[in-house]
């Protein structure tokens with residue numbers, strides 16, 4: 001592959017505090033930082049020349065130092081009433097997906113206006129979970145904080161909506177890109193920035209225990225979702241290699257720390273895969289640990305990934321599993337909405353595009369098929 005073209009760092013990854021010393025260098029007053037943020041986040045200006053309250057030399061200095069948009073909208077799948085999956089081309093030619101999940105029926109029967117955006121945190125993923133499209137072509141690179149923030153800015157404009165909820169459930173493992181993800185969260189939460197409440201942001205992780213503890217110490221009250229998918233080490237080892245590094249005992253210990261620090265419930269994500277993790281025994285183990293850690297459980301029928309032979313269990317098995325977990329006095333939901341399925345399968349659209357562009361080889365590694373076949 002050709003080397004990455006250099007572009008100036010994104011202004012969307014910059015805080016007003018970081019701007020102040022640069023402004024001093026340019027003989028500008030500190031209050032300009034606030035003005036610049038207003039152009040960026042309130043008026044959503046896409047060029048520096050439009051920042052008409054700033055002097056021409058300051059516009060030029062900013063343009064030399066920063067980029068305002070670093071990725072190009074490539075295409076969208078889905079329509080206004082359904083989940084929309086946006087594909088963006090990054091400055092180095094790679095692709096990422098961002099999924100907008102529309103307003104759903106409110107809990108009390110009325111229509112809720114909430115819109116959830118599922119953002120990517122990396123190009124590809126190194127964690128190699130055996131059921132997931134995101135890791136199929138391996139890991140390419142971390143997204144910068146600017147690229148994470150820009151997904152929200154661009155989708156709001158393209159869809160003409162305001163995002164209320166944000167989930168880090170797109171491509172990549174957010175806790176393996178800790179610094180950029182927490183910086184993006186800070187900017188997305190800031191009043192001068194995207195002003196999204198921290199409690200409306202959920203970081204989903206495959207279980208990187210040390211980073212979970214670190215995030216527990218992070219001052220913003222973000223939520224955490226754990227991709228559990230196995231309630232015992234042998235089952236989890238089979239489908240999630242990360243479990244060999246951080247086995248369940250270590251993961252649960254980190255979650256106890258989370259509970260102590262954050263005092264808010266955890267969510268366990270549990271994909272139901274036929275004959276892999278859908279047994280009564282797994283449901284009992286999951287119920288026990290969810291009750292102990294005060295976690296709610298989201299059960300997700302496996303969403304087929306092209307090239308991978310895993311399948312979801314029958315509805316009867318899914319419901320029995322949910323009822324068994326719920327019998328531990330645990331809140332357990334079975335996700336059936338299409339939107340979530342599409343979000344969960346994040347990574348497939350990008351795989352198709354990068355394969356078509358000849359950036360990656362599409363072959364599903366033989367090893368995946370063997371593991372799926374249970375050999």
Ligand SMILES: C[S@@+](CC[C@H](N)C(=O)[O-])C[C@H]1O[C@@H](n2cnc3c(N)ncnc32)[C@H](O)[C@@H]1O
Pocket residue numbers: 131132133134168169170171172173174204205206225226227229269271300301302303304305343344345346
């Ligand atoms: C793509 S991951 C990204 C966040 C993080 N790396 C993680 O594993 O939690 C987001 C969620 O999608 C789930 N997922 C991946 N492939 C899926 C599939 N084929 N069907 C349903 N959910 C899937 C993951 O297990 C995880 O719970």
Ligand code: SF4
Pocket residue numbers: 125126127128129132133134135170171172173206227
């Ligand atoms: S489920 Fe998450 S950690 Fe596992 S391969 Fe997919 S993106 Fe990576």
